[in-house]
Amino acid sequence: MKKLIELKVNGEEYEIAADVNRTLLEVLREELGFTGSKEACDLGACGACTVLMDGRPVLSCLTLAIEAQGKDILTIEGLAKEGELHPLQKSFVDHGAIQCGFCTPGMIMTGKALLDRNLSPTEDEIREAISGNLCRCTGYVKIIEAVKVTAEQQT
Amino acid sequence: MRLPSFYYLSPKSISEACSMLKEYNKNAKVIAGGTDLLVSMKQRVKTPNYLIGLKGISDLNYIRQNGKDVKIGILTLISDLEQSNVIKEHFPVLADAVKCLGSPHLRGMGTIGGNICLDTRCCYYNQSKFFRKSVGLCLKFGGDVCHVLKKGKKCFAISQADTVPALIALDAKVKIQSTDKEKVIPVKDLYYDDGKDYMKLKNDELITEVQIPAPASNSGGSYMKLRIRKSIDFALSAAAVTLSLKDGLCEEARVVLGSVGSAPIRVVKAEEAMKGKKLTNDVIEEAANFAYKDAKPVANIVDVPPSYRKEMARVMTKRAVKEALSRVK
Amino acid sequence: MTKYSVVGKSLPRTDDPLRATGRALFASDYSIPGMLFGKILRSHYPHAKILNIDSEKAERLSGVKKIITGKDTIGVKYGFVGLFPQTFDEFALAIDKVRYIGDEVAAVAATSEDIAEEALDLIEVEYEELPAVFDPIEAMKPGAPKIHDHAQNNISFMLEREFGNVDKAFREADYVREDEFVTQPVDHVPLELHAALANYDDSGKLTLWSTTQSPYYLHKQLELTLGLKESQIRVIKPYLGGGFGDRVDMSSYDFCAALLSIKTGKPVKIMGTREEEFSFSRRRHPMRVYLKSGAKRDGTISVSHFRIISDTGAYNSTGVLAINIPLAPVTTTYNIPNLKYEGFQVYSNNQVSGAMRGHSVPQVHFAIDSQLDLIAEELGIDPVEIRLKNARKERETTVLGTKIASCGLTRCLNRSREIMDWGNKWGNLKEGKGMGIGTMSFASGASFNFFGSTSSFSAATVRLLDDGTATLLTGASDIGQGSDGTLAQIAAEELGVHLNDIRVVSADTELTPVDYGSYSSRVTMFAGNAVKNAAADAKNQLLEVVAKKLEANIDDLEARDRKIYVKGTPEKGMSFTDAILATQTVNKGMPVIGKGFYDPPPFNFVTSEGDISPAFSFGSYFAEVEVDRETGIIEVKCITAAHDCGKAINPIRVEGQLEGSVQMGLGYALSEHSVTVKGMVLNPSFLDYKFPTALDMPKVTSVIVEEYDPAGPFGAKESGEGTTIPVAPAIVNAIYNATGLRMKELPVTPDKILKAMKGKKSKRRC
Numbered sequence A: 001m002k003k004l005i006e007l008k009v010n011g012e013e014y015e016i017a018a019d020v021n022r023t024l025l026e027v028l029r030e031e032l033g034f035t036g037s038k039e040a041c042d043l044g045a046c047g048a049c050t051v052l053m054d055g056r057p058v059l060s061c062l063t064l065a066i067e068a069q070g071k072d073i074l075t076i077e078g079l080a081k082e083g084e085l086h087p088l089q090k091s092f093v094d095h096g097a098i099q100c101g102f103c104t105p106g107m108i109m110t111g112k113a114l115l116d117r118n119l120s121p122t123e124d125e126i127r128e129a130i131s132g133n134l135c136r137c138t139g140y141v142k143i144i145e146a147v148k149v150t151a152e153q154q155t
Numbered sequence B: 001m002r003l004p005s006f007y008y009l010s011p012k013s014i015s016e017a018c019s020m021l022k023e024y025n026k027n028a029k030v031i032a033g034g035t036d037l038l039v040s041m042k043q044r045v046k047t048p049n050y051l052i053g054l055k056g057i058s059d060l061n062y063i064r065q066n067g068k069d070v071k072i073g074i075l076t077l078i079s080d081l082e083q084s085n086v087i088k089e090h091f092p093v094l095a096d097a098v099k100c101l102g103s104p105h106l107r108g109m110g111t112i113g114g115n116i117c118l119d120t121r122c123c124y125y126n127q128s129k130f131f132r133k134s135v136g137l138c139l140k141f142g143g144d145v146c147h148v149l150k151k152g153k154k155c156f157a158i159s160q161a162d163t164v165p166a167l168i169a170l171d172a173k174v175k176i177q178s179t180d181k182e183k184v185i186p187v188k189d190l191y192y193d194d195g196k197d198y199m200k201l202k203n204d205e206l207i208t209e210v211q212i213p214a215p216a217s218n219s220g221g222s223y224m225k226l227r228i229r230k231s232i233d234f235a236l237s238a239a240a241v242t243l244s245l246k247d248g249l250c251e252e253a254r255v256v257l258g259s260v261g262s263a264p265i266r267v268v269k270a271e272e273a274m275k276g277k278k279l280t281n282d283v284i285e286e287a288a289n290f291a292y293k294d295a296k297p298v299a300n301i302v303d304v305p306p307s308y309r310k311e312m313a314r315v316m317t318k319r320a321v322k323e324a325l326s327r328v329k
Numbered sequence C: 001m002t003k004y005s006v007v008g009k010s011l012p013r014t015d016d017p018l019r020a021t022g023r024a025l026f027a028s029d030y031s032i033p034g035m036l037f038g039k040i041l042r043s044h045y046p047h048a049k050i051l052n053i054d055s056e057k058a059e060r061l062s063g064v065k066k067i068i069t070g071k072d073t074i075g076v077k078y079g080f081v082g083l084f085p086q087t088f089d090e091f092a093l094a095i096d097k098v099r100y101i102g103d104e105v106a107a108v109a110a111t112s113e114d115i116a117e118e119a120l121d122l123i124e125v126e127y128e129e130l131p132a133v134f135d136p137i138e139a140m141k142p143g144a145p146k147i148h149d150h151a152q153n154n155i156s157f158m159l160e161r162e163f164g165n166v167d168k169a170f171r172e173a174d175y176v177r178e179d180e181f182v183t184q185p186v187d188h189v190p191l192e193l194h195a196a197l198a199n200y201d202d203s204g205k206l207t208l209w210s211t212t213q214s215p216y217y218l219h220k221q222l223e224l225t226l227g228l229k230e231s232q233i234r235v236i237k238p239y240l241g242g243g244f245g246d247r248v249d250m251s252s253y254d255f256c257a258a259l260l261s262i263k264t265g266k267p268v269k270i271m272g273t274r275e276e277e278f279s280f281s282r283r284r285h286p287m288r289v290y291l292k293s294g295a296k297r298d299g300t301i302s303v304s305h306f307r308i309i310s311d312t313g314a315y316n317s318t319g320v321l322a323i324n325i326p327l328a329p330v331t332t333t334y335n336i337p338n339l340k341y342e343g344f345q346v347y348s349n350n351q352v353s354g355a356m357r358g359h360s361v362p363q364v365h366f367a368i369d370s371q372l373d374l375i376a377e378e379l380g381i382d383p384v385e386i387r388l389k390n391a392r393k394e395r396e397t398t399v400l401g402t403k404i405a406s407c408g409l410t411r412c413l414n415r416s417r418e419i420m421d422w423g424n425k426w427g428n429l430k431e432g433k434g435m436g437i438g439t440m441s442f443a444s445g446a447s448f449n450f451f452g453s454t455s456s457f458s459a460a461t462v463r464l465l466d467d468g469t470a471t472l473l474t475g476a477s478d479i480g481q482g483s484d485g486t487l488a489q490i491a492a493e494e495l496g497v498h499l500n501d502i503r504v505v506s507a508d509t510e511l512t513p514v515d516y517g518s519y520s521s522r523v524t525m526f527a528g529n530a531v532k533n534a535a536a537d538a539k540n541q542l543l544e545v546v547a548k549k550l551e552a553n554i555d556d557l558e559a560r561d562r563k564i565y566v567k568g569t570p571e572k573g574m575s576f577t578d579a580i581l582a583t584q585t586v587n588k589g590m591p592v593i594g595k596g597f598y599d600p601p602p603f604n605f606v607t608s609e610g611d612i613s614p615a616f617s618f619g620s621y622f623a624e625v626e627v628d629r630e631t632g633i634i635e636v637k638c639i640t641a642a643h644d645c646g647k648a649i650n651p652i653r654v655e656g657q658l659e660g661s662v663q664m665g666l667g668y669a670l671s672e673h674s675v676t677v678k679g680m681v682l683n684p685s686f687l688d689y690k691f692p693t694a695l696d697m698p699k700v701t702s703v704i705v706e707e708y709d710p711a712g713p714f715g716a717k718e719s720g721e722g723t724t725i726p727v728a729p730a731i732v733n734a735i736y737n738a739t740g741l742r743m744k745e746l747p748v749t750p751d752k753i754l755k756a757m758k759g760k761k762s763k764r765r766c
């Protein structure tokens, strides 16, 4: 059963007809072309699909698109402004926090949400915040460092 | 993994939601945070024809202090409880439980109501269609075998919701609404000790509020959860303890075990063993020993022998009592 | 001025910003208008004859476009190691039998994923169940169910070797001990799921975007199984979300997407699920390693006898290699003059095992390092000392005849000993705390030509552009390890330009020269040398012209920092751009294209003699752990990982490999286990398969030890796979130090600790 769904993604309004059983992740990737959000488990246990909804990190694979209406959705594609990387993105690039890059969008969105509410998180707070985001490449070391350095630069 | 198809209903009030539940009966499920239900639906463990979204109902997300009692709206997020000073200050056992539930993302999405109603879990149940077809349907799916206890006639899927033992240890109650009435019952009375039919909620009933009575003075609490990883994982064994002291002696105590039975297990003997006594190491050991005895884990967590989880019920209880004691104020 | 201007710097890949903005396209991100969606039907039985497949009902479902079964294939078996044709034992879609739960039986293409999924349920397969066997030891016994007709006692591959005089050495040893170690099946778990998008067009050309880590290999396997010509196929590896060995072999997604596209004439996309990943894609070989060693009183190990029984599962896949590869570290890490080696790769009705980071060496080194500690204790020698005593040294030759030009093992041991304050801490830690060591050596690319192919192992071209930049074409696959960046750094250094002057086109079998792929830690060594040679070839074309223009001797010229000039007099020279333009003018417009290739020194696969690899990495990891004696939970506090990777072309990426390896090794040691009961994986999810989160990681100190190796580009060696090897033994040895419990079976879960504690009044060492 298709329904008209209105979504606000990265500041733009979209209106699409989609089946009500579509998750936000599916709609972002398949209908709207925001393939930056990744599917790695589809069952809520890896964080690769993390987007921000009203500023908070949510797992888009466990969010019904229809229930994301009226929210401000920010995906990885909406982070860089006018070709300028967000400081966190830049920091991930510069500090070797990206290996294969598959967990990266989810990590960066989670990291952004953390930095938005906590200007200078401790290392433990960073670990805690990204503990729902799995990464198989980096051992998290450089990811933690990238978040930390960004925080230090901001303050 | 696609969700099965369903109709989505968006009631504007509790009573509307209840009538929808009544109308569609077993074919409908309410969805709160969706972090449990949607996983089950993707795995085709559940395939409701109707999903009734609760998020559209206003004013179900609150933590209110009423005198010293606290009322929690049923859509309150786990992360809101985690950040609440009221909870941290007065209900440390609950504060502990919400802090170690799932991962930060899940806490930011999951609700207290969803956690209270969390289905029982088993490594033969929380699996895909392919898996079930390969190993065969078990009792919880209406089949006629249990893969865990081959001769079992009853399902032993486990209750792994983290907040529930804590709420029971706090003597919390829930407000339940249905099409025609409203009632308030203790959280501990919500559950059958049965992995299959684990909850006493009727088809048209909704939980709308959690009520926690003011803690006694001189009381403390703690929730200890054992898990392999420090995030994401459910408990292998857990214990919630609250206690109050009077003149250096234990006046009241609650010991509730999680993840070692189909419902949270209240260990009354452990409570009795502590009451009226000074909580020395020996007394605590004795209480923990009762916890060990009451824990009834079966082999339904992958790679973790039940004997270990049973032993851990003792250790978690012991640690929770000690921690609660150190927090008494 | 330092020797190098680009090599040795921690520079990001030029396209890393794309990964940070979500713009990098991975295979599952691709779509083509009008494409169909595929799904694969798998066996529910571990072992059964296929009697009949009825897909009529499914075909009638609206939206279903095509269903393929084994009958639609050309019925050719494939495998990984062409030198052993009997190990080509797998049909891309089952024909006669299914041999494990998950074996592919049919595939559907439909207009949507949902319809394809629904169609699977409508395909009726009639099976005749056969007795199955799940334990390799049982499988080898007479009367066990026969899984493949050709394999006696279900032995898929076997290797027996003896070097030196083993019997004599055992007789003469002062001390002899035997132990058996058991390792569990674990999964690679790259974050990206399998995906394949195939497009067979009207010209008869098949293009496949795949999550492969070896496009050339996949290309060959598709030729074989589809009966197409080399020129009819193009395999493209887009951005890849990790591989770790899981993606070296052709997957059923690749094959089925391709065949469905051929049959329908439409693009077909198939994506895997996490469950399929855990339950049906390759896994690490579970092994039993029997190890008997003899030592002199002073701790010199004089002889070892290895007997390895490995469970390959239903098919051989890379099983030949899994048995051959350990020969290298077994003879290399320590200088053991007498060796007996017996390896058995055994079929079972389990999920198929395959290459995984370190390919069977983590299993074997777990045995080596555990036993070394046992011997050290028995002889009263410090664990570091016994390792130093036996450690391989540079300029030695192993019993296989492999020449070791460089070896930093001793330096690694000394550095990590210092950092961990071993001298003061060892033996003085509080109850429940302990330290341990693991070591390793690993090939920088195996010198086996698995395919018996005539092309070189790696080739590359470098094309210079009028604007002074270069396009590097390489078949090597960046699977996350960063080879696109590393190879670009090598090219930039050799050409004398900046990193961002190099654009890399890689891993596209239509465009890029042949390269076998990303496995056996070969990329920096093999592709790196090919790239360096290609760049040197292009540069030499410029130098010839520039030398004439400057009236200088070609040997006196230097290319650096976008200039070519006479060494020592930078004023006397010209810009790189001008040099390109001048060269093209002199050569009447002929483009400047450099070509290069690399072949390793010869190795005799039949006798196991020669240079099994051109160079070896070495390493030693020290772990500190704390054991909760009530819960058995082990907390790894810190790991110092010292690794000799030769010249570190990009140090931050080497560190990244070390850190990532610590996570993978930590899981291997303590929590990861693909629990399989009667062929069924019980924990096929991120929730139940315990791979460490950020909160579970210890503090990691990476120590890069650079022992220049003449074989490597700029002296570089491997640092991708070997890095995983020492983690588990270091942790397990530290557990012993903390508790006196010698754990010989992985993973060391908390319940095993408690059980072991109960079983024995724990004796604390030192």
Ligand SMILES: Cc1cc2nc3c(=O)[nH]c(=O)nc-3n(C[C@H](O)[C@H](O)[C@H](O)COP(=O)(O)OP(=O)(O)OC[C@H]3O[C@@H](n4cnc5c(N)ncnc54)[C@H](O)[C@@H]3O)c2cc1C
Binding pocket: A043, A044, A045, B029, B030, B031, B032, B033, B034, B035, B036, B037, B038, B039, B074, B078, B100, B101, B102, B103, B106, B109, B110, B111, B112, B113, B114, B115, B116, B117, B118, B119, B160, B161, B162, B163, B201, B205, B206, B207, B208, B232, B233, B234, B235, C687
């Ligand atoms: C990877 C992963 C790890 C997890 N780890 C943990 C963990 O460690 N501990 C833990 O406790 N949980 C864990 N969970 C489960 C889940 O996230 C939490 O239990 C969460 O609190 C559920 O809340 P929800 O709002 O998302 O529930 P939903 O999925 O929306 O609902 C769950 C069930 O409750 C019913 N329901 C919801 N609200 C009401 C109501 N008001 N009245 C009646 N019925 C209702 C629904 O119909 C459904 O059957 C995990 C989940 C995942 C995916």
Ligand code: SF4
Binding pocket: B121, B122, B123, B124, B125, B138, B139, B140, B141, B145, B146, B147, B148, B149, B154, B155, B156, B157, B195, B300
């Ligand atoms: S305990 Fe038995 S019946 Fe219950 S879910 Fe598990 S296997 Fe099924």
Ligand code: FES
Binding pocket: A038, A039, A040, A041, A042, A043, A044, A045, A046, A047, A048, A049, A050, A059, A060, A061, A062
């Ligand atoms: S894909 Fe959403 S949590 Fe893994």
Ligand code: FES
Binding pocket: A097, A098, A099, A100, A101, A102, A103, A104, A134, A135, A136, A137, A138, C191, C241, C242, C480
């Ligand atoms: S960088 Fe590969 S999964 Fe994190």
